[in-house]
Amino acid sequence: MNLFQEVYDRIRYATNARTQVELAEVLEIRQSSISDAKRRDSVPSDWYMKLFEKFGLNPDWLKKGVGPMYLRTEQGYAPADPPAGGVSEDPAHYGDPAAKGVLVTVHAMHCPYEEGARRPEFRPVGKVALPQTFAAPQIQVFRADSDAFSPTVRRGAYVGIDTEFVHPVSGEMYAVLMPHEGLALKRLFFDAARDLFLLRTDHPDHPDGVLSVKECPQRLVGRLVWVLQQI
Numbered sequence: 001m002n003l004f005q006e007v008y009d010r011i012r013y014a015t016n017a018r019t020q021v022e023l024a025e026v027l028e029i030r031q032s033s034i035s036d037a038k039r040r041d042s043v044p045s046d047w048y049m050k051l052f053e054k055f056g057l058n059p060d061w062l063k064k065g066v067g068p069m070y071l072r073t074e075q076g077y078a079p080a081d082p083p084a085g086g087v088s089e090d091p092a093h094y095g096d097p098a099a100k101g102v103l104v105t106v107h108a109m110h111c112p113y114e115e116g117a118r119r120p121e122f123r124p125v126g127k128v129a130l131p132q133t134f135a136a137p138q139i140q141v142f143r144a145d146s147d148a149f150s151p152t153v154r155r156g157a158y159v160g161i162d163t164e165f166v167h168p169v170s171g172e173m174y175a176v177l178m179p180h181e182g183l184a185l186k187r188l189f190f191d192a193a194r195d196l197f198l199l200r201t202d203h204p205d206h207p208d209g210v211l212s213v214k215e216c217p218q219r220l221v222g223r224l225v226w227v228l229q230q231i
Helices: 003-016 020-027 029-041 045-055 059-064 091-095 213-219
Strands: 101-107 124-131 139-144 160-162 171-180 182-191 196-200 209-212 218-227
Touching: 003 020, 003 029, 003 045, 003 059, 003 139, 003 218, 020 045, 045 059, 124 139, 139 218, 182 209, 196 213, 209 213, 213 218
Parallel strands: 101 139
Antiparallel strands: 101 124, 139 160, 160 218, 171 182, 171 218, 182 196, 196 209
């Protein structure tokens, strides 16, 4: 890996800038300046000064991965002495999508929905930082507001719903619009005798519901692909 790429990856990691356009806004420069620096394999010194002034980032950490990441915090200047021999890290892992953080919008599962009505707009209720691999464009994030799917999904958990995966598959977990409830997590099972899907939760006290094949396109929001919660 060349010098520019090592520093570039650390800057993106520290600032959460995912593209050259976003990084140019952070550095208050033109995007073409980043392309020029990459071509020269050289990082301009004023980048380090700008990142220190705006975020308190340690120039030595940006250049070589040595020492503390920050020299300045909200409490003031706080340099830390590294252990004997210094602290050095391999910057290669910053190129891994799982190592890159992304801030995404979280939506409430509670929403007004009546059978046959148009799909409602989901209300934003906050933000959460996720690994980039968890935040694909088709993933919509919700916060569980009940224990209906406990113990698999507990109240307060963050769940990722793949909105492109709306083809019902028996045994899979989906976000389903339920009349008078809003969005709910359900495990689908096809009942061939009645030509409909049974809707179940992992909670033993919750009765089964049903979903006709015809209603699937309107009521299936997507498949559950990940859960983030404390255990």
